[in-house]
Amino acid sequence: xxxxxxxLILAAVLFGIGMFGAISRKNAVAVLISIELMLNxxxxxxxxxxxxxxxxxxxxxxxxxVFAAVVIIAAAAExxxxxxxxxxxxxxxxxxxxxDLNVLKG
Amino acid sequence: MTPLQIVFILVALVTIVSALFVVSLRKIFHAALWLxxxxxxxxxxxxxxxxxxxxxxxxxxxxxxxxIILIFAIMLTRNIMSDEEVQINRSWGIVLFLVLVFTVIxxxxxxxxxxxxxxxxxxxxxxxxxxxxxxxxxxxxAGYALPFELASLLLLGALVGGVxxxxxxxxxxxx
Numbered sequence: 001x002x003x004x005x006x007x008l009i010l011a012a013v014l015f016g017i018g019m020f021g022a023i024s025r026k027n028a029v030a031v032l033i034s035i036e037l038m039l040n041x042x043x044x045x046x047x048x049x050x051x052x053x054x055x056x057x058x059x060x061x062x063x064x065x066v067f068a069a070v071v072i073i074a075a076a077a078e079x080x081x082x083x084x085x086x087x088x089x090x091x092x093x094x095x096x097x098x099x100d101l102n103v104l105k106g
Numbered sequence: 107m108t109p110l111q112i113v114f115i116l117v118a119l120v121t122i123v124s125a126l127f128v129v130s131l132r133k134i135f136h137a138a139l140w141l142x143x144x145x146x147x148x149x150x151x152x153x154x155x156x157x158x159x160x161x162x163x164x165x166x167x168x169x170x171x172x173x174i175i176l177i178f179a180i181m182l183t184r185n186i187m188s189d190e191e192v193q194i195n196r197s198w199g200i201v202l203f204l205v206l207v208f209t210v211i212x213x214x215x216x217x218x219x220x221x222x223x224x225x226x227x228x229x230x231x232x233x234x235x236x237x238x239x240x241x242x243x244x245x246x247x248a249g250y251a252l253p254f255e256l257a258s259l260l261l262l263g264a265l266v267g268g269v270x271x272x273x274x275x276x277x278x279x280x281x
Contacts, residue, residue, distance in 0.1 A: 001110040002154065005222040009213055010118045010151070014125055014144075016209035021129030023205075024198040029179050030134055033141055036172060037125055040148045043164075047157045051226050060236040062243035066250045068160055072167055073257045077264035079172050083179040084268040091274070096183045099195060 007048035015041035028089075028096045032082050039075045043068050114154055121147030132193050134180050142173050156229050159237050 014037060021034030050064025090096050124143040131137045149164040216222055229236075243249040 001108045001228075002114050002226055003222070004224045004226055005216060006114060006118070007151070007155070007226075008216050008222055010121070012209055012212045012216070013122055014148075016205050016212075017122070017125045017129055019208070020201055020205040024194045024201045025129065026193055026195055027134055029176065029183065030129075030137060030193065033137060033176060034129055036141065036168070036176075037128060037144065040145065040168070043160070044148060044151055047152055047155045047160060048226075050157065051155045051229070052221075052224060054229055054236070055224075055227060058230060060231065060239040062240050062249070065157070065159070065236070065240045066243065066253060068157070069163075069244075070253060070257060072160075072163060073261060076167060076172060077260050079175060080264045080268045081271070083175060084271040086179060087182060088271050090183050 004048055004052055007044060011041045011044040011048070014038075014044065026097050026099060028086050028098045028101075029083070031098060032079060032086070036075060036079070039071055043071050046071065110154070114151075117147050117150045117154070121151070130194075134193070135177070138173065138177050138180055141176070142169055145169050145173060155226070156236075159240065 018034045018037030018041060021037065022031050025031050025034060046064055046068045050061060050068070053061040053064060086096060089101060093101065095101070121144055124140045124147065127140040128137045128144060131140065145164060145168045149161045149169075152158075152161040152164055244254045245251055
């Protein structure tokens with residue numbers, strides 16, 4: 001009932017919002033939150049095309065489901081490691097502002 | 107307009123508006139709470155796509171684990187960045203412009219293909235059948251058994267790495 005394009009446009013808009021947040025936010029935790037938004041947009045895209053292909057084939061296309069699962073697993077691992085790094089940095093430097101973390105700056 | 111289309115539009119609007127709140131609110135804690143609304147909206151989109159398994163996983167993993175761990179991290183680091191401070195950096199205007207250009211190009215390129223005008227009809231098979239096929243595919247050596255095992259290895263690595271990075275190596279000594 002719903003055209004494929006609606007899902008893709010929703011995913012594109014969500015991805016754009018997430019990209020804006022990931023680049024412009026100062027707080028490192030907010031950057032991670034924005035990356036979650038982008039990953040969700042990717043998953044909407046993957047599952048929309050999964051539905052499209054399953055509809056064409058008349059049977060379940062499992063590759064799309066596996067891709068979506070891998071994205072979710074990667075997101076979970078990324079958040080766990082990212083927050084551990086942020087908390088370790090916070091303990092050392094007493095800041096979570098991304099632009100203040102410039103030890104590697106030449 | 108079928109009822110399903112109206113539901114989709116409502117859910118999409120809620121998702122996008124709450125996503126805008128997530129990236130624009132000054133109070134990072136409120137942003138994290140709006141993130142939960144966005145994730146819920148995406149879960150409903152998954153349900154509309156008949157990916158019922160992923161709708162459930164979205165609620166369990168994203169809302170149940172990731173959103174909660176983000177809120178924990180915000181609470182642990184909150185007092186350092188006051189809520190009144192400007193939360194976006196100086197060049198946000200350029201970023202907004204570039205992201206708008208990107209999104210417009212992306213959407214206009216989408217409409218150049220006929221494929222995307224396909225109407226997604228309800229799938230012929232039942233929800234359980236796709237979940238059974240998914241589970242069998244994940245454990246099939248000729249299918250996706252290797253990515254499945256690698257994913258478990260990645261999660262184990264993330265677990266060990268997270269504990270190691272967050273561990274206080276100086277034995278509880280602060281500052």
